[in-house]
Amino acid sequence: MEKHISYTYNCRTFALRNFYLSRNLIYILNKTMRVLLPVLILICTSCMSQDKKTIRYVALGDSYTIGTGAEENEAWPVLLTKHLNDKGLVTKLIANPARNGFSTQNLIDLELPVFDSSKADFVTLLIGVNDWVRGVDTVEFSKNLNFILNHLQEKLVLKKNILLVTIPDFGVTPQGSRYSGGRDISAGITEYNDIIKAEAKKRGLICMDIFPLSQKMKNNPSLVADDGLHPSAKEYAEWEKLIFTEVYKVLSGN
Numbered sequence: 001m002e003k004h005i006s007y008t009y010n011c012r013t014f015a016l017r018n019f020y021l022s023r024n025l026i027y028i029l030n031k032t033m034r035v036l037l038p039v040l041i042l043i044c045t046s047c048m049s050q051d052k053k054t055i056r057y058v059a060l061g062d063s064y065t066i067g068t069g070a071e072e073n074e075a076w077p078v079l080l081t082k083h084l085n086d087k088g089l090v091t092k093l094i095a096n097p098a099r100n101g102f103s104t105q106n107l108i109d110l111e112l113p114v115f116d117s118s119k120a121d122f123v124t125l126l127i128g129v130n131d132w133v134r135g136v137d138t139v140e141f142s143k144n145l146n147f148i149l150n151h152l153q154e155k156l157v158l159k160k161n162i163l164l165v166t167i168p169d170f171g172v173t174p175q176g177s178r179y180s181g182g183r184d185i186s187a188g189i190t191e192y193n194d195i196i197k198a199e200a201k202k203r204g205l206i207c208m209d210i211f212p213l214s215q216k217m218k219n220n221p222s223l224v225a226d227d228g229l230h231p232s233a234k235e236y237a238e239w240e241k242l243i244f245t246e247v248y249k250v251l252s253g254n
Contacts, residue, residue, distance in 0.1 A: 057084075059123075065096060121161060123161065123163075124163045125162060163243065165243060179229075
């Protein structure tokens with residue numbers, strides 16, 4: 001009988017010890033998880049952020065790049081950034097240093113320093129119309145274009161992350177002829193665009209030719225801004241549709 005009582009006592013003591021040990025273990029685990037859980041969440045968030053690396057985008061150019069004739073949020077680089085994000089490519093328009101009247105030389109002097117400090121991953125380039133208006137010859141234009149592209153490719157990690165855009169045909173707009181200097185605007189711009197396309201091909205870069213699309217401004221007033229010279233928001237949106245298709249291929253690897 002005494003042995004039975006002793007055995008029962010020992011069993012109860014053992015059970016109580018296990019109970020207290022289990023309770024202490026649960027307490028310790030709870031405390032540990034409270035400390036570790038935020039760390040684990042931070043690590044997971046960091047991993048997700050690395051997977052969704054933000055593409056730093058810089059738009060270089062002139063009045064066509066800042067969307068003169070439309071609202072700021074209707075400029076095609078702004079639309080492009082929005083649509084890239086909509087498609088899952090996290091993109092931020094870091095800088096758009098383009099200005100009305102800028103030429104390739106202005107871009108070299110004033111825009112490239114902005115690009116240099118931007119740590120850009122991707123660049124679009126639409127420049128040249130003001131070179132033509134000012135009578136810059138094709139040799140000088142080609143030289144400046146090469147300087148710009150050499151500089152961009154030297155700085156970019158991925159050398160192919162540049163999209164060139166041809167110069168639109170402003171000669172078809174109501175006010176375009178005022179800037180012709182007695183020359184054939186369409187023929188002159190086409191000559192410049194041939195240089196742009198040839199340079200893109202030589203470097204293996206994509207060039208989006210908006211020249212044919214821009215000629216629709218001739219017979220459609222809704223595609224021309226109130227100033228009678230620049231594209232309207234509607235026309236910029238049409239350009240962006242074409243540009244987006246090619247940019248998405250470049251940045252997504254498709």
